[in-house]
Amino acid sequence: MHPEPQPPARRRRRRQILAGIGTTAIATLAMAGPAAAQVEEVDPVQVNLDNVWILLAAVLVIFMQAGFALVEAGLTRAKSVANIMMKNLIDFCAGAVAFLALGFAIAYGGSLDGFGKFLGADGFFLGDGAFTYGNLTVPVFFMFQVAFAATAATIVSGAMAERTKFRAYLIYSFVISLFIYPVVVRWQWGGGWLFQGEWLPTAYHDFAGSSIVHMVGGIAAFWGAKALGPRLGKYGPDGKARAILGHNIPFAMLGCFILLVGWYGFNPGSELAADAAIGGIAVTTTAAGAMGALTAMFTVWLRSGKPDVGMAGNGLLAGLVGITAGTAAVTPQAALIIGGLAGIIVVLAVSFFDNVLKVDDPVGAISVHGVCGAFGTICVGLFARDDVEGFWQQGLFYGGGSDQLVAQIIGVLAIAAWVTVTSIILFGTLKAFGGLRVSEEEELAGLDVEEHGSPGYGEGFGSFLPGPGVSLGNGAPAVRPSTPVGSS
Protein backbone atom coordinates (compact mmCIF):
# COMPACT_ATOMS: atom_id res chain seq x y z
CA MET A 1 0.00 0.00 0.00
CA HIS A 2 1.35 3.35 -0.94
CA PRO A 3 2.06 5.38 2.19
CA GLU A 4 -0.15 8.28 3.19
CA PRO A 5 0.16 10.85 0.39
CA GLN A 6 2.94 13.23 1.27
CA PRO A 7 3.23 16.69 -0.17
CA PRO A 8 4.80 16.11 -3.56
CA ALA A 9 7.84 18.07 -2.53
CA ARG A 10 9.05 15.69 0.08
CA ARG A 11 8.94 12.75 -2.26
CA ARG A 12 10.55 14.78 -4.94
CA ARG A 13 13.55 15.85 -2.96
CA ARG A 14 14.37 12.33 -1.82
CA ARG A 15 14.04 11.08 -5.35
CA GLN A 16 16.06 13.92 -6.71
CA ILE A 17 19.01 13.10 -4.53
CA LEU A 18 18.74 9.40 -5.18
CA ALA A 19 18.26 9.63 -8.89
CA GLY A 20 20.62 12.41 -9.56
CA ILE A 21 24.01 10.87 -9.26
CA GLY A 22 24.58 10.45 -12.94
CA THR A 23 22.65 7.26 -13.53
CA THR A 24 20.34 6.83 -16.44
CA ALA A 25 17.04 5.90 -14.88
CA ILE A 26 14.82 3.81 -17.05
CA ALA A 27 11.27 3.85 -15.78
CA THR A 28 10.65 0.14 -15.98
CA LEU A 29 13.73 -0.57 -13.89
CA ALA A 30 12.76 1.87 -11.20
CA MET A 31 11.99 -0.81 -8.73
CA ALA A 32 15.23 -2.70 -9.14
CA GLY A 33 17.56 0.13 -10.06
CA PRO A 34 20.56 1.55 -8.25
CA ALA A 35 18.31 3.78 -6.20
CA ALA A 36 17.61 0.84 -3.98
CA ALA A 37 16.97 2.98 -0.93
CA GLN A 38 13.50 3.88 -2.26
CA VAL A 39 10.75 2.39 -0.17
CA GLU A 40 7.67 2.96 -2.30
CA GLU A 41 6.53 0.45 -4.88
CA VAL A 42 6.28 1.90 -8.33
CA ASP A 43 3.02 1.26 -10.09
CA PRO A 44 3.63 0.81 -13.83
CA VAL A 45 0.42 2.61 -14.64
CA GLN A 46 1.65 5.57 -12.60
CA VAL A 47 4.96 5.43 -14.40
CA ASN A 48 3.32 5.57 -17.80
CA LEU A 49 0.90 8.22 -16.64
CA ASP A 50 3.75 10.37 -15.43
CA ASN A 51 5.54 10.05 -18.73
CA VAL A 52 2.48 10.71 -20.86
CA TRP A 53 1.49 13.73 -18.84
CA ILE A 54 4.94 15.27 -18.85
CA LEU A 55 5.39 14.69 -22.55
CA LEU A 56 2.06 16.38 -23.13
CA ALA A 57 3.12 19.24 -20.88
CA ALA A 58 6.35 19.54 -22.84
CA VAL A 59 4.39 19.81 -26.07
CA LEU A 60 2.22 22.55 -24.57
CA VAL A 61 5.33 24.48 -23.63
CA ILE A 62 6.84 24.01 -27.07
CA PHE A 63 3.62 25.38 -28.52
CA MET A 64 4.30 28.53 -26.52
CA GLN A 65 6.90 29.25 -29.19
CA ALA A 66 3.96 29.99 -31.50
CA GLY A 67 2.54 32.25 -28.82
CA PHE A 68 5.76 34.22 -28.51
CA ALA A 69 6.06 34.48 -32.28
CA LEU A 70 2.56 35.89 -32.63
CA VAL A 71 2.87 38.34 -29.76
CA GLU A 72 6.14 39.67 -31.08
CA ALA A 73 4.93 39.86 -34.66
CA GLY A 74 1.73 41.58 -33.65
CA LEU A 75 3.44 44.23 -31.56
CA THR A 76 6.06 45.15 -34.17
CA ARG A 77 5.85 46.51 -37.68
CA ALA A 78 4.85 44.61 -40.80
CA LYS A 79 7.99 45.44 -42.70
CA SER A 80 10.05 43.19 -40.45
CA VAL A 81 7.51 40.46 -39.74
CA ALA A 82 9.32 37.71 -41.63
CA ASN A 83 12.44 38.48 -39.65
CA ILE A 84 10.72 38.20 -36.29
CA MET A 85 9.15 34.93 -37.35
CA MET A 86 12.51 33.64 -38.44
CA LYS A 87 14.10 34.64 -35.16
CA ASN A 88 11.41 32.74 -33.28
CA LEU A 89 11.75 29.68 -35.47
CA ILE A 90 15.48 29.61 -35.22
CA ASP A 91 15.89 30.34 -31.54
CA PHE A 92 13.84 27.24 -30.91
CA CYS A 93 15.76 25.10 -33.34
CA ALA A 94 19.25 26.35 -32.54
CA GLY A 95 18.39 26.26 -28.87
CA ALA A 96 17.08 22.71 -28.99
CA VAL A 97 20.20 21.46 -30.71
CA ALA A 98 22.48 23.34 -28.34
CA PHE A 99 20.63 22.04 -25.32
CA LEU A 100 20.67 18.49 -26.61
CA ALA A 101 24.35 18.62 -27.38
CA LEU A 102 25.66 20.32 -24.28
CA GLY A 103 23.18 22.41 -22.34
CA PHE A 104 21.32 19.48 -20.81
CA ALA A 105 24.56 17.92 -19.71
CA ILE A 106 25.65 21.15 -18.05
CA ALA A 107 22.31 21.54 -16.33
CA TYR A 108 21.80 18.05 -15.04
CA GLY A 109 24.86 15.92 -15.50
CA GLY A 110 27.50 14.76 -13.11
CA SER A 111 28.22 15.05 -9.44
CA LEU A 112 26.74 17.76 -7.30
CA ASP A 113 29.82 18.31 -5.16
CA GLY A 114 32.41 20.99 -5.50
CA PHE A 115 32.32 22.61 -8.87
CA GLY A 116 29.31 20.47 -9.71
CA LYS A 117 27.23 22.88 -7.65
CA PHE A 118 27.70 25.40 -10.41
CA LEU A 119 28.19 23.43 -13.59
CA GLY A 120 27.60 19.88 -14.71
CA ALA A 121 29.10 17.87 -17.54
CA ASP A 122 27.51 14.51 -18.15
CA GLY A 123 24.97 13.19 -20.59
CA PHE A 124 26.00 14.93 -23.81
CA PHE A 125 23.49 14.18 -26.56
CA LEU A 126 21.51 12.24 -23.93
CA GLY A 127 24.24 9.65 -23.72
CA ASP A 128 25.55 7.89 -20.63
CA GLY A 129 25.09 9.87 -17.50
CA ALA A 130 22.01 11.66 -18.73
CA PHE A 131 19.89 12.56 -15.76
CA THR A 132 16.24 11.96 -15.31
CA TYR A 133 13.79 12.46 -12.53
CA GLY A 134 11.26 10.30 -10.72
CA ASN A 135 9.41 7.97 -13.03
CA LEU A 136 10.31 9.82 -16.15
CA THR A 137 12.36 8.34 -18.94
CA VAL A 138 15.39 10.34 -20.04
CA PRO A 139 13.76 11.35 -23.35
CA VAL A 140 10.61 12.61 -21.65
CA PHE A 141 12.54 14.50 -19.02
CA PHE A 142 14.73 16.00 -21.71
CA MET A 143 11.72 17.03 -23.79
CA PHE A 144 10.29 18.95 -20.89
CA GLN A 145 13.60 20.61 -20.15
CA VAL A 146 14.37 21.53 -23.74
CA ALA A 147 10.96 23.18 -24.02
CA PHE A 148 11.92 25.39 -21.09
CA ALA A 149 15.31 26.20 -22.56
CA ALA A 150 13.63 27.30 -25.76
CA THR A 151 11.29 29.52 -23.77
CA ALA A 152 14.13 31.36 -22.10
CA ALA A 153 15.84 31.89 -25.44
CA THR A 154 12.84 33.19 -27.31
CA ILE A 155 12.01 35.91 -24.81
CA VAL A 156 14.88 37.99 -26.09
CA SER A 157 13.81 38.21 -29.73
CA GLY A 158 11.00 40.63 -28.91
CA ALA A 159 13.21 43.15 -27.17
CA MET A 160 15.70 43.01 -30.02
CA ALA A 161 13.10 43.25 -32.77
CA GLU A 162 13.29 45.32 -35.94
CA ARG A 163 16.99 46.18 -35.82
CA THR A 164 19.12 43.12 -35.08
CA LYS A 165 21.36 41.45 -37.62
CA PHE A 166 19.98 37.96 -38.03
CA ARG A 167 23.43 36.41 -38.03
CA ALA A 168 24.15 37.92 -34.64
CA TYR A 169 20.84 36.74 -33.24
CA LEU A 170 21.48 33.24 -34.48
CA ILE A 171 24.73 33.08 -32.58
CA TYR A 172 23.15 34.53 -29.47
CA SER A 173 20.35 31.95 -29.42
CA PHE A 174 22.84 29.13 -29.67
CA VAL A 175 24.96 30.46 -26.82
CA ILE A 176 22.13 31.13 -24.38
CA SER A 177 20.78 27.57 -24.71
CA LEU A 178 24.24 26.08 -24.79
CA PHE A 179 25.61 27.72 -21.69
CA ILE A 180 24.06 30.79 -20.08
CA TYR A 181 20.69 29.19 -19.32
CA PRO A 182 21.93 25.68 -18.44
CA VAL A 183 24.24 27.03 -15.76
CA VAL A 184 21.30 28.73 -14.06
CA VAL A 185 19.29 25.51 -14.28
CA ARG A 186 22.21 23.68 -12.70
CA TRP A 187 22.12 25.99 -9.69
CA GLN A 188 18.54 25.06 -8.87
CA TRP A 189 16.73 22.30 -10.73
CA GLY A 190 19.95 20.49 -11.44
CA GLY A 191 20.57 20.22 -7.71
CA GLY A 192 23.26 22.87 -7.44
CA TRP A 193 24.04 25.43 -4.79
CA LEU A 194 20.69 27.21 -4.78
CA PHE A 195 18.81 23.96 -4.37
CA GLN A 196 21.22 22.85 -1.70
CA GLY A 197 20.81 26.11 0.14
CA GLU A 198 24.53 26.72 0.15
CA TRP A 199 25.31 30.15 1.62
CA LEU A 200 21.60 30.74 2.04
CA PRO A 201 19.42 30.72 5.16
CA THR A 202 17.31 28.06 3.46
CA ALA A 203 17.03 26.46 0.04
CA TYR A 204 16.00 28.70 -2.84
CA HIS A 205 12.69 27.87 -4.47
CA ASP A 206 11.53 28.49 -8.01
CA PHE A 207 8.99 25.88 -8.97
CA ALA A 208 8.56 26.41 -12.68
CA GLY A 209 11.06 29.14 -13.46
CA SER A 210 10.03 32.75 -12.83
CA SER A 211 13.71 33.45 -12.31
CA ILE A 212 15.40 30.50 -14.01
CA VAL A 213 13.54 30.92 -17.28
CA HIS A 214 11.74 34.23 -17.39
CA MET A 215 14.07 36.51 -15.51
CA VAL A 216 17.02 35.02 -17.37
CA GLY A 217 15.33 35.82 -20.67
CA GLY A 218 14.26 39.24 -19.47
CA ILE A 219 17.70 40.28 -18.30
CA ALA A 220 19.38 39.01 -21.46
CA ALA A 221 16.72 40.96 -23.34
CA PHE A 222 17.63 44.10 -21.44
CA TRP A 223 21.31 43.86 -22.26
CA GLY A 224 20.57 42.98 -25.86
CA ALA A 225 18.24 45.92 -26.31
CA LYS A 226 20.71 48.20 -24.58
CA ALA A 227 23.59 47.03 -26.77
CA LEU A 228 21.50 47.64 -29.85
CA GLY A 229 20.15 51.03 -29.00
CA PRO A 230 16.63 52.21 -29.73
CA ARG A 231 14.92 51.86 -33.07
CA LEU A 232 15.25 54.81 -35.41
CA GLY A 233 12.56 57.29 -34.61
CA LYS A 234 11.73 55.81 -31.23
CA TYR A 235 13.00 58.92 -29.48
CA GLY A 236 12.28 62.36 -30.85
CA PRO A 237 14.76 65.22 -30.96
CA ASP A 238 13.45 66.26 -27.54
CA GLY A 239 14.31 62.81 -26.19
CA LYS A 240 10.69 61.87 -25.63
CA ALA A 241 9.58 58.36 -26.43
CA ARG A 242 7.25 58.01 -29.39
CA ALA A 243 4.72 55.26 -29.89
CA ILE A 244 5.62 52.85 -32.64
CA LEU A 245 2.43 50.93 -33.16
CA GLY A 246 2.35 47.21 -33.69
CA HIS A 247 0.82 46.08 -36.92
CA ASN A 248 -1.50 43.30 -35.84
CA ILE A 249 -3.34 43.28 -32.56
CA PRO A 250 -5.20 40.03 -33.38
CA PHE A 251 -1.83 38.28 -33.67
CA ALA A 252 -0.74 39.71 -30.36
CA MET A 253 -3.90 38.58 -28.60
CA LEU A 254 -3.95 35.14 -30.13
CA GLY A 255 -0.35 34.86 -29.07
CA CYS A 256 -1.32 35.72 -25.50
CA PHE A 257 -3.98 33.01 -25.47
CA ILE A 258 -1.57 30.45 -26.84
CA LEU A 259 0.90 31.41 -24.14
CA LEU A 260 -1.79 31.09 -21.47
CA VAL A 261 -2.72 27.61 -22.63
CA GLY A 262 0.92 26.66 -22.92
CA TRP A 263 1.42 27.80 -19.33
CA TYR A 264 -0.80 24.92 -18.26
CA GLY A 265 2.01 22.72 -19.39
CA PHE A 266 4.66 25.03 -18.00
CA ASN A 267 3.43 25.21 -14.42
CA PRO A 268 1.51 22.01 -13.66
CA GLY A 269 4.03 20.10 -15.74
CA SER A 270 6.81 21.23 -13.46
CA GLU A 271 5.45 18.84 -10.88
CA LEU A 272 7.16 16.26 -13.10
CA ALA A 273 4.52 13.73 -12.16
CA ALA A 274 0.81 13.08 -12.65
CA ASP A 275 -0.45 13.58 -9.14
CA ALA A 276 -2.90 15.52 -7.05
CA ALA A 277 -0.87 18.70 -7.01
CA ILE A 278 -1.30 19.64 -10.63
CA GLY A 279 -4.85 20.91 -10.22
CA GLY A 280 -3.95 23.43 -7.55
CA ILE A 281 -1.02 24.60 -9.64
CA ALA A 282 -3.31 25.17 -12.61
CA VAL A 283 -5.63 27.17 -10.38
CA THR A 284 -2.95 29.51 -9.07
CA THR A 285 -1.68 29.93 -12.61
CA THR A 286 -5.13 30.92 -13.81
CA ALA A 287 -5.79 33.24 -10.90
CA ALA A 288 -2.54 35.14 -11.30
CA GLY A 289 -2.80 35.50 -15.05
CA ALA A 290 -6.38 36.68 -15.01
CA MET A 291 -5.73 39.15 -12.21
CA GLY A 292 -2.63 40.42 -13.97
CA ALA A 293 -4.58 41.23 -17.10
CA LEU A 294 -7.23 43.04 -15.10
CA THR A 295 -4.90 45.16 -13.00
CA ALA A 296 -2.74 46.01 -15.98
CA MET A 297 -5.83 47.06 -17.85
CA PHE A 298 -7.03 49.25 -14.98
CA THR A 299 -3.60 50.73 -14.46
CA VAL A 300 -3.17 51.79 -18.05
CA TRP A 301 -6.80 52.91 -18.14
CA LEU A 302 -6.17 55.24 -15.23
CA ARG A 303 -2.83 56.48 -16.55
CA SER A 304 -3.74 56.97 -20.17
CA GLY A 305 -7.51 57.20 -20.33
CA LYS A 306 -8.26 54.02 -22.26
CA PRO A 307 -7.85 50.26 -21.72
CA ASP A 308 -4.93 49.55 -24.00
CA VAL A 309 -5.27 46.13 -25.59
CA GLY A 310 -1.61 45.24 -25.89
CA MET A 311 -0.93 46.32 -22.33
CA ALA A 312 -3.73 44.10 -21.04
CA GLY A 313 -2.11 41.24 -22.89
CA ASN A 314 1.22 42.09 -21.30
CA GLY A 315 -0.60 42.08 -17.96
CA LEU A 316 -1.85 38.55 -18.50
CA LEU A 317 1.68 37.42 -19.24
CA ALA A 318 3.09 39.37 -16.31
CA GLY A 319 0.70 37.62 -13.94
CA LEU A 320 1.62 34.25 -15.38
CA VAL A 321 5.33 34.98 -15.12
CA GLY A 322 4.88 36.23 -11.59
CA ILE A 323 3.14 33.11 -10.32
CA THR A 324 5.50 30.70 -12.02
CA ALA A 325 7.91 30.55 -9.09
CA GLY A 326 5.35 30.06 -6.33
CA THR A 327 2.65 28.28 -8.24
CA ALA A 328 2.84 25.22 -6.02
CA ALA A 329 3.58 27.04 -2.79
CA VAL A 330 0.90 29.70 -2.56
CA THR A 331 -2.85 29.77 -2.13
CA PRO A 332 -5.20 30.90 -4.90
CA GLN A 333 -5.85 34.06 -2.93
CA ALA A 334 -2.16 34.82 -2.78
CA ALA A 335 -1.95 34.07 -6.48
CA LEU A 336 -4.54 36.76 -7.12
CA ILE A 337 -2.41 39.20 -5.18
CA ILE A 338 0.85 38.21 -6.84
CA GLY A 339 -0.68 38.31 -10.31
CA GLY A 340 -2.49 41.51 -9.58
CA LEU A 341 0.64 43.25 -8.40
CA ALA A 342 2.55 41.94 -11.40
CA GLY A 343 -0.05 43.51 -13.66
CA ILE A 344 0.49 46.91 -12.08
CA ILE A 345 4.25 46.50 -12.04
CA VAL A 346 4.46 45.63 -15.71
CA VAL A 347 2.69 48.82 -16.79
CA LEU A 348 4.98 50.93 -14.65
CA ALA A 349 8.05 49.00 -15.78
CA VAL A 350 7.25 49.45 -19.47
CA SER A 351 7.03 53.16 -18.87
CA PHE A 352 10.22 53.13 -16.86
CA PHE A 353 12.30 51.41 -19.53
CA ASP A 354 10.73 53.48 -22.30
CA ASN A 355 10.86 56.90 -20.72
CA VAL A 356 13.43 56.84 -17.92
CA LEU A 357 16.12 54.37 -18.93
CA LYS A 358 15.32 54.89 -22.62
CA VAL A 359 15.90 51.27 -23.51
CA ASP A 360 13.65 50.49 -26.46
CA ASP A 361 11.75 47.23 -25.86
CA PRO A 362 9.16 46.87 -28.63
CA VAL A 363 7.12 44.19 -26.88
CA GLY A 364 7.75 44.77 -23.18
CA ALA A 365 9.76 41.58 -22.76
CA ILE A 366 12.10 43.10 -20.20
CA SER A 367 9.20 44.24 -18.06
CA VAL A 368 7.07 41.14 -18.38
CA HIS A 369 9.78 38.53 -17.99
CA GLY A 370 12.69 40.27 -16.30
CA VAL A 371 10.98 42.48 -13.76
CA CYS A 372 7.94 40.31 -13.06
CA GLY A 373 10.10 37.20 -13.02
CA ALA A 374 12.21 38.66 -10.23
CA PHE A 375 9.13 39.91 -8.44
CA GLY A 376 7.34 36.58 -8.59
CA THR A 377 10.35 34.71 -7.32
CA ILE A 378 10.76 37.01 -4.35
CA CYS A 379 7.04 36.66 -3.60
CA VAL A 380 7.65 33.01 -2.69
CA GLY A 381 9.44 34.30 0.38
CA LEU A 382 6.37 36.27 1.34
CA PHE A 383 3.48 34.05 0.38
CA ALA A 384 4.56 30.42 0.72
CA ARG A 385 1.71 29.08 2.78
CA ASP A 386 3.45 26.43 4.89
CA ASP A 387 6.70 24.63 5.43
CA VAL A 388 7.35 21.83 3.01
CA GLU A 389 10.52 20.23 4.20
CA GLY A 390 13.37 20.31 1.80
CA PHE A 391 11.46 22.42 -0.62
CA TRP A 392 10.31 25.71 0.70
CA GLN A 393 9.85 27.43 4.00
CA GLN A 394 6.76 29.25 5.08
CA GLY A 395 6.73 32.81 3.85
CA LEU A 396 7.02 36.00 5.85
CA PHE A 397 3.36 36.91 5.59
CA TYR A 398 2.36 33.55 7.02
CA GLY A 399 4.60 33.78 10.01
CA GLY A 400 7.49 31.76 8.67
CA GLY A 401 10.07 34.42 9.20
CA SER A 402 12.38 35.90 6.61
CA ASP A 403 14.60 32.94 5.77
CA GLN A 404 12.88 32.06 2.52
CA LEU A 405 12.59 35.71 1.56
CA VAL A 406 16.29 36.29 2.04
CA ALA A 407 17.10 33.15 0.09
CA GLN A 408 14.89 34.29 -2.75
CA ILE A 409 16.48 37.71 -2.89
CA ILE A 410 20.01 36.35 -2.88
CA GLY A 411 19.16 33.80 -5.55
CA VAL A 412 17.53 36.38 -7.77
CA LEU A 413 20.54 38.68 -7.45
CA ALA A 414 22.97 35.86 -8.17
CA ILE A 415 21.12 34.74 -11.27
CA ALA A 416 20.74 38.32 -12.45
CA ALA A 417 24.44 38.90 -11.98
CA TRP A 418 25.38 35.78 -13.94
CA VAL A 419 23.12 36.64 -16.85
CA THR A 420 24.27 40.25 -16.81
CA VAL A 421 27.95 39.38 -17.01
CA THR A 422 27.54 36.71 -19.67
CA SER A 423 25.13 38.81 -21.74
CA ILE A 424 27.39 41.82 -21.70
CA ILE A 425 30.27 39.66 -22.88
CA LEU A 426 28.17 37.96 -25.53
CA PHE A 427 26.53 41.05 -26.99
CA GLY A 428 29.72 43.01 -26.68
CA THR A 429 31.57 40.37 -28.64
CA LEU A 430 28.87 40.20 -31.30
CA LYS A 431 28.96 43.96 -31.58
CA ALA A 432 32.70 44.04 -31.94
CA PHE A 433 32.94 41.20 -34.44
CA GLY A 434 30.58 41.69 -37.34
CA GLY A 435 28.10 43.99 -35.69
CA LEU A 436 24.86 43.55 -33.86
CA ARG A 437 22.65 46.10 -35.54
CA VAL A 438 21.56 46.46 -39.16
CA SER A 439 22.31 49.57 -41.20
CA GLU A 440 20.03 52.58 -41.10
CA GLU A 441 18.77 52.08 -44.64
CA GLU A 442 17.92 48.49 -43.91
CA GLU A 443 16.15 49.31 -40.68
CA LEU A 444 14.04 51.94 -42.43
CA ALA A 445 13.17 49.70 -45.35
CA GLY A 446 12.35 46.75 -43.09
CA LEU A 447 14.42 43.68 -42.40
CA ASP A 448 12.46 41.14 -44.40
CA VAL A 449 13.91 41.64 -47.85
CA GLU A 450 17.40 42.58 -46.77
CA GLU A 451 17.96 39.81 -44.23
CA HIS A 452 15.88 37.06 -45.77
CA GLY A 453 15.24 37.85 -49.42
CA SER A 454 11.48 38.27 -49.47
CA PRO A 455 8.78 40.27 -47.72
CA GLY A 456 6.74 38.73 -44.93
CA TYR A 457 3.44 39.51 -46.56
CA GLY A 458 4.18 38.81 -50.19
CA GLU A 459 4.71 41.13 -53.07
CA GLY A 460 1.31 42.49 -53.88
CA PHE A 461 0.01 42.84 -50.39
CA GLY A 462 0.73 46.46 -49.69
CA SER A 463 1.33 45.89 -46.04
CA PHE A 464 4.45 47.92 -45.61
CA LEU A 465 2.25 50.46 -43.95
CA PRO A 466 0.42 49.58 -40.76
CA GLY A 467 -2.74 51.43 -41.64
CA PRO A 468 -4.32 54.87 -41.69
CA GLY A 469 -3.26 57.55 -39.34
CA VAL A 470 -0.23 55.79 -37.95
CA SER A 471 3.44 56.27 -38.18
CA LEU A 472 5.44 54.83 -41.00
CA GLY A 473 9.18 54.94 -40.68
CA ASN A 474 10.16 57.27 -37.94
CA GLY A 475 7.68 56.48 -35.27
CA ALA A 476 5.84 59.73 -34.67
CA PRO A 477 2.16 59.10 -35.26
CA ALA A 478 0.38 61.04 -37.94
CA VAL A 479 -2.65 61.06 -35.69
CA ARG A 480 -1.95 61.48 -32.02
CA PRO A 481 -3.01 58.28 -30.26
CA SER A 482 -4.83 58.59 -26.98
CA THR A 483 -2.55 56.16 -25.20
CA PRO A 484 0.91 57.67 -25.30
CA VAL A 485 2.40 54.83 -23.28
CA GLY A 486 1.99 52.30 -26.03
CA SER A 487 2.18 48.57 -25.55
CA SER A 488 5.23 48.59 -27.80
Place this chain on the structure above:
Amino acid sequence: MLHLVTAIIKPHRLDEVRDALKGSGVEGLTITEVRGFGRQSGHTETYRGAEYTVDFVPKIKLEIVTETEEAERIADVLATAARTGAIGDGKIWITPVDRVMRIRTGEVGADAI
Protein backbone atom coordinates in the same frame (compact mmCIF):
# COMPACT_ATOMS: atom_id res chain seq x y z
CA MET B 1 -6.45 79.99 -59.20
CA LEU B 2 -5.60 76.63 -57.79
CA HIS B 3 -3.00 74.03 -58.47
CA LEU B 4 -2.37 70.48 -57.34
CA VAL B 5 1.05 69.57 -55.97
CA THR B 6 1.65 65.84 -56.31
CA ALA B 7 4.70 64.16 -54.85
CA ILE B 8 6.04 60.61 -54.73
CA ILE B 9 8.35 60.16 -51.77
CA LYS B 10 10.05 57.47 -49.70
CA PRO B 11 7.69 56.23 -46.98
CA HIS B 12 10.02 56.91 -44.10
CA ARG B 13 10.29 60.59 -45.00
CA LEU B 14 6.59 61.14 -44.52
CA ASP B 15 6.82 62.40 -40.94
CA GLU B 16 9.44 65.01 -41.81
CA VAL B 17 7.54 66.10 -44.90
CA ARG B 18 4.29 66.42 -42.99
CA ASP B 19 5.95 68.49 -40.28
CA ALA B 20 7.65 70.73 -42.83
CA LEU B 21 4.45 71.28 -44.76
CA LYS B 22 2.42 72.06 -41.68
CA GLY B 23 5.11 74.47 -40.63
CA SER B 24 4.80 76.31 -43.91
CA GLY B 25 1.06 76.78 -43.79
CA VAL B 26 -0.38 73.74 -45.51
CA GLU B 27 -3.59 72.78 -43.77
CA GLY B 28 -4.56 69.62 -45.55
CA LEU B 29 -3.11 66.86 -47.61
CA THR B 30 -3.90 63.34 -48.75
CA ILE B 31 -1.59 60.35 -48.89
CA THR B 32 -1.84 57.13 -50.83
CA GLU B 33 0.29 54.03 -50.58
CA VAL B 34 1.71 53.33 -54.02
CA ARG B 35 4.42 51.30 -55.67
CA GLY B 36 6.64 52.39 -58.47
CA PHE B 37 10.05 52.65 -60.01
CA GLY B 38 12.13 55.26 -61.75
CA ARG B 39 15.29 55.13 -63.78
CA GLN B 40 17.13 52.91 -61.34
CA SER B 41 14.49 50.22 -61.68
CA GLY B 42 14.58 47.20 -59.41
CA HIS B 43 17.02 44.65 -58.08
CA THR B 44 17.12 40.87 -57.77
CA GLU B 45 16.19 38.88 -54.72
CA THR B 46 15.82 35.18 -53.94
CA TYR B 47 12.73 33.40 -52.65
CA ARG B 48 13.02 29.75 -51.69
CA GLY B 49 15.99 29.40 -53.97
CA ALA B 50 14.46 31.09 -57.00
CA GLU B 51 15.40 34.55 -58.21
CA TYR B 52 12.88 37.28 -58.72
CA THR B 53 13.06 40.96 -59.58
CA VAL B 54 11.85 43.63 -57.23
CA ASP B 55 10.63 46.32 -59.61
CA PHE B 56 7.90 48.10 -57.78
CA VAL B 57 9.14 49.74 -54.63
CA PRO B 58 6.72 51.03 -51.99
CA LYS B 59 6.32 54.80 -51.98
CA ILE B 60 3.96 57.37 -50.60
CA LYS B 61 2.06 59.72 -52.89
CA LEU B 62 1.02 63.07 -51.46
CA GLU B 63 -1.53 65.39 -52.97
CA ILE B 64 -1.98 68.97 -51.87
CA VAL B 65 -4.37 71.47 -53.45
CA THR B 66 -3.06 74.96 -53.01
CA GLU B 67 -3.27 78.48 -54.38
CA THR B 68 -1.25 78.93 -57.51
CA GLU B 69 1.10 81.50 -55.95
CA GLU B 70 1.95 79.06 -53.17
CA ALA B 71 2.44 75.93 -55.26
CA GLU B 72 6.08 76.50 -56.15
CA ARG B 73 7.05 77.35 -52.58
CA ILE B 74 5.25 74.34 -51.15
CA ALA B 75 6.87 72.08 -53.69
CA ASP B 76 10.26 73.36 -52.59
CA VAL B 77 9.54 72.81 -48.91
CA LEU B 78 8.34 69.33 -49.71
CA ALA B 79 11.35 68.47 -51.80
CA THR B 80 13.77 69.66 -49.17
CA ALA B 81 12.08 67.62 -46.46
CA ALA B 82 11.83 64.50 -48.62
CA ARG B 83 15.35 64.54 -49.99
CA THR B 84 17.86 61.97 -48.70
CA GLY B 85 20.35 62.17 -51.54
CA ALA B 86 20.06 58.46 -52.26
CA ILE B 87 18.44 56.86 -55.29
CA GLY B 88 14.66 56.63 -55.05
CA ASP B 89 13.92 60.00 -53.42
CA GLY B 90 10.98 60.50 -55.76
CA LYS B 91 9.39 63.26 -57.86
CA ILE B 92 7.12 66.26 -57.53
CA TRP B 93 4.86 67.75 -60.18
CA ILE B 94 2.32 70.54 -60.28
CA THR B 95 -0.90 70.50 -62.29
CA PRO B 96 -3.77 72.99 -62.59
CA VAL B 97 -7.05 72.40 -60.79
CA ASP B 98 -10.34 73.56 -62.34
CA ARG B 99 -12.59 73.62 -59.34
CA VAL B 100 -12.49 72.89 -55.61
CA MET B 101 -15.40 72.63 -53.18
CA ARG B 102 -15.54 71.95 -49.46
CA ILE B 103 -18.19 69.29 -49.08
CA ARG B 104 -19.40 70.24 -45.60
CA THR B 105 -20.10 73.88 -46.33
CA GLY B 106 -20.28 74.12 -50.07
CA GLU B 107 -17.53 76.78 -50.21
CA VAL B 108 -15.71 76.92 -53.52
CA GLY B 109 -12.40 78.19 -54.75
CA ALA B 110 -9.70 79.41 -52.41
CA ASP B 111 -12.13 79.26 -49.47
CA ALA B 112 -12.35 75.54 -49.94
CA ILE B 113 -8.66 74.91 -49.29
